[in-house]
Amino acid sequence: MPIEGLTxxxxxxxxxxxxxxxxxxxxxxxxxxxxxxxxxERGAAYIDVNVGPRSGExxxxxxxxxQAVTAKPLSIDTPDATIARAGLAAYDPxxxxxxxxxxxxxxxxxxxxxxxxxxxxxxxILLVSEQVVDGQSGPCHTAExxxxxxxxxxxxxxxxxxxxxxxxxxxxxxIAPIGTDAEGNLKRLVAxxxxxxxxxxxAGVHMSVGLSNFTVMLPSKRADGSPVKGPLExxxxxxxxxxxLDMVIGSVKRKYDRLAPEDPAMRCVEEVLAADGFEAxxxxxxxxx
Amino acid sequence: xxxxxxxxxxxxTGNAKKAAEVTQAALEANVNPSELLNKYMIPAMDEVGxxxxxxxxxxxxxxxxxxxxxxxxxxLTPKMAEIGTKAAGRVVIGTVKGDLxxxxxxxxxxxxxxxxFEVIDLGVDVPTDKxxxxxxxxxxxxxxxxxxxxxxxxxxxTVIEALEAAGVRAKTKVMIGGAPITQQYANExxxxxxxxNASAAVAVARKLVAG
Numbered sequence: 381m382p383i384e385g386l387t388x389x390x391x392x393x394x395x396x397x398x399x400x401x402x403x404x405x406x407x408x409x410x411x412x413x414x415x416x417x418x419x420x421e422r423g424a425a426y427i428d429v430n431v432g433p434r435s436g437e438x439x440x441x442x443x444x445x446x447q448a449v450t451a452k453p454l455s456i457d458t459p460d461a462t463i464a465r466a467g468l469a470a471y472d473p474x475x476x477x478x479x480x481x482x483x484x485x486x487x488x489x490x491x492x493x494x495x496x497x498x499x500x501x502x503x504x505i506l507l508v509s510e511q512v513v514d515g516q517s518g519p520c521h522t523a524e525x526x527x528x529x530x531x532x533x534x535x536x537x538x539x540x541x542x543x544x545x546x547x548x549x550x551x552x553x554x555i556a557p558i559g560t561d562a563e564g565n566l567k568r569l570v571a572x573x574x575x576x577x578x579x580x581x582x583a584g585v586h587m588s589v590g591l592s593n594f595t596v597m598l599p600s601k602r603a604d605g606s607p608v609k610g611p612l613e614x615x616x617x618x619x620x621x622x623x624x625l626d627m628v629i630g631s632v633k634r635k636y637d638r639l640a641p642e643d644p645a646m647r648c649v650e651e652v653l654a655a656d657g658f659e660a661x662x663x664x665x666x667x668x669x
Numbered sequence: 670x671x672x673x674x675x676x677x678x679x680x681x682t683g684n685a686k687k688a689a690e691v692t693q694a695a696l697e698a699n700v701n702p703s704e705l706l707n708k709y710m711i712p713a714m715d716e717v718g719x720x721x722x723x724x725x726x727x728x729x730x731x732x733x734x735x736x737x738x739x740x741x742x743x744x745l746t747p748k749m750a751e752i753g754t755k756a757a758g759r760v761v762i763g764t765v766k767g768d769l770x771x772x773x774x775x776x777x778x779x780x781x782x783x784x785x786f787e788v789i790d791l792g793v794d795v796p797t798d799k800x801x802x803x804x805x806x807x808x809x810x811x812x813x814x815x816x817x818x819x820x821x822x823x824x825x826x827t828v829i830e831a832l833e834a835a836g837v838r839a840k841t842k843v844m845i846g847g848a849p850i851t852q853q854y855a856n857e858x859x860x861x862x863x864x865x866n867a868s869a870a871v872a873v874a875r876k877l878v879a880g
Contacts (some may be wrong), residue, residue, distance in 0.1 A: 395849070432819055432849060433849060458819070459819065459820045459821075460820045469767075488765065517769065518794065519769045519771070556772060557772065559728050559729070560729075560732060560772055560775075560776065562732065597727060597728035598727055598728070599724070599727050658732070658733065660685075661732055662735060664729050665729040668727075
């Protein structure tokens, strides 16, 4: 369920979700539409639509069918400009109360996707964990690099002919699984959010992450039988919402809460932020083992 | 001297410091490096893999165990070279051009190293010709390709075609993996192996080496 101040883009209609992949493979469109309705009813503000490697025609058809069962705006989720173009063209803003779709996502490596704004205006998710500097592409290793990547995409979003306002921009600084974080990614992410949040040029922008990625590859339960993923994701939200995080691509089934500092999940996240190298992974293992 | 059998437990529990200590003590006591590797270390990583397959272990345990294995191997490898013992195989690994994702690739690389393979990690966003160059001259090299995006997975086919064009395809085994990758896709592009997780990737690599 959503918590106050947090907008959820329902994540379930995604070809990389194993149960959804089976629906795609079986041609079970009714099943996909049930997922859309379920997420709508449980509080998703947007419904994400990721069709994997299927065609633009497939995306367009699914967008139309999903919009027939929900009035929530959609998030067109693909790195493929052709599929994105088809999804945006098929999207009917009137059906969503005039609201624009989200385009998930544009990064420095595929900045040409901004051109799709001419097909239909959208709210872009701007992936700023990747950068292109002097023609060389690579991941952002520091908060400062992430901030610079955000500045570069902000400039492109404001380019003549689109001039996308700040309140329609969604910056994604890139979340990595906490169970593999031997390289300090969580530190980079939290510090980058602070830089963006405190930069006046970014006033009014949204920030989002793919929240389920944070706990992927972890067990569902701790040794005492209590849940692992919901509390850790809630701890992440507790830590980052004050830094401007106000959207997630996430689950409407998960119960998100703001946690007290003494909560074990909150302590785990703080310990990971304080640890270096493999010590961070060991703190995560200590949390659930 | 520490009991070499403690090496099994040190790796299984991910205790890198203990693994290094036991290895050092065993080498000083002239225990055969191959015996350490084959009797304790590889079986420990096999057990880690077994526990992962049945959900007793998860990715953090895999990584921690692989680090302990690596700590031991760093001491063992020079000694093995001295007596002419070879690695389980040679793997060149990387994420294909246009794709900057490295978590899955790094996991597989760690597990392969833990499985006794020599691993050459080319990183992310790797140009096709760099893959081809890296496998030239080493017959039997495994090329492990990773991709996370549906827009970059097609580069795997491009790499295989480049191997063919360079005349090294027959001498190279290609295994692939990544979120959008399936066995069906591996079949379609003519890859020799596919795995959907880092632990099983070791078994796939061993199978490819065995031919």
